[in-house]
Amino acid sequence: MSIVTFWNDSREQTGKTLTSVAVATKMAIERNFKILLISTAYKDPTMKNCFWISANKKKNTLVPMNNNIAVENGFEGLSKLIKSNKIQPSIITDYTKVIFKGRLEVLSGYVGQIDKNNDENLQDYRELSECYVELIKLANQYYDMVLVDIDNKLGEQVKKEILDISNVNVLVLSQRIVSLDNYNEMKNSNKELVGPKCIPVIAKYNKKTKYNKKNIMKYLEEKKDLNLVPFNTLFFEAAEEANVTELFLKLRDIKDTTDTNYFFMSEVLKLVNTIIKRIQDLQMRMR
Numbered sequence: 001m002s003i004v005t006f007w008n009d010s011r012e013q014t015g016k017t018l019t020s021v022a023v024a025t026k027m028a029i030e031r032n033f034k035i036l037l038i039s040t041a042y043k044d045p046t047m048k049n050c051f052w053i054s055a056n057k058k059k060n061t062l063v064p065m066n067n068n069i070a071v072e073n074g075f076e077g078l079s080k081l082i083k084s085n086k087i088q089p090s091i092i093t094d095y096t097k098v099i100f101k102g103r104l105e106v107l108s109g110y111v112g113q114i115d116k117n118n119d120e121n122l123q124d125y126r127e128l129s130e131c132y133v134e135l136i137k138l139a140n141q142y143y144d145m146v147l148v149d150i151d152n153k154l155g156e157q158v159k160k161e162i163l164d165i166s167n168v169n170v171l172v173l174s175q176r177i178v179s180l181d182n183y184n185e186m187k188n189s190n191k192e193l194v195g196p197k198c199i200p201v202i203a204k205y206n207k208k209t210k211y212n213k214k215n216i217m218k219y220l221e222e223k224k225d226l227n228l229v230p231f232n233t234l235f236f237e238a239a240e241e242a243n244v245t246e247l248f249l250k251l252r253d254i255k256d257t258t259d260t261n262y263f264f265m266s267e268v269l270k271l272v273n274t275i276i277k278r279i280q281d282l283q284m285r286m287r
Contacts, residue, residue, distance in 0.1 A: 002144070005168070014172045021047060075108065204231040
């Protein structure tokens with residue numbers, strides 16, 4: 001049982017959440033794992049929009065969904081149980097959305113209350129977010145893989161604790177020089193944070209630029225192969241229309257190596273395998 005955290009150290013839009021979604025979906029399809037994908041977002045529907053639409057809208061789908069009433073509360077409902085010490089690991093699934101039965105569940109982030117203003121909701125979020133560490137630990141007892149998408153609105157202490165308890169931390173970068181420089185600075189100043197359990201990933205990757213993989217690796221002085229999540233138009237559209245699972249199933253057996261969709265799917269699978277291999281290697285070192 002392992003915890004994988006997706007994060008970055010800036011306010012930059014790197015595609016972090018969509019990277020976590022792509023990895024979770026591909027891992028659920030290719031591996032026999034029971035996976036929980038956790039959003040720590042504050043009033044951000046990005047992850048939800050990838051998988052399901054509002055309860056008051058109808059949608060035809062081949063993917064089985066969880067119809068529990070409690071699911072609409074997501075993290076907020078679970079946090080109340082955690083605060084009252086009334087939670088067991090198996091209860092978590094009652095508050096998730098089932099994407100692939102027995103394979104992938106999603107726990108939505110903080111939605112907020114319509115009768116509260118933004119300041120009040122933000123204060124509520126910061127208080128409840130202290131429960132994330134305990135929630136992740138509990139989930140790790142029940143799921144084979146717990147994938148966590150860290151929101152930059154989380155308090156620094158909560159972020160640090162989540163990164164500390166994670167088996168692998170996926171640092172999501174962009175192709176911008178400022179993002180690459182930030183990573184280089186972290187490598188030199190915080191080797192505990194950017195150490196063996198850190199996997200750097202270039203998301204929304206565009207190979208038709210001088211900041212391509214080869215040049216980025218040279219700039220970063222990276223000897224290990226660099227992981228990518230290429231920008232893909234179909235994935236971008238599916239993430240807005242709750243069609244990510246359908247897209248991944250459709251593209252699963254694509255064979256044409258010249259197709260941009262093949263490049264996208266193969267790189268996502270490569271990242272999935274890199275994460276699993278890194279977890280296994282680190283576990284072997286600890287024995």
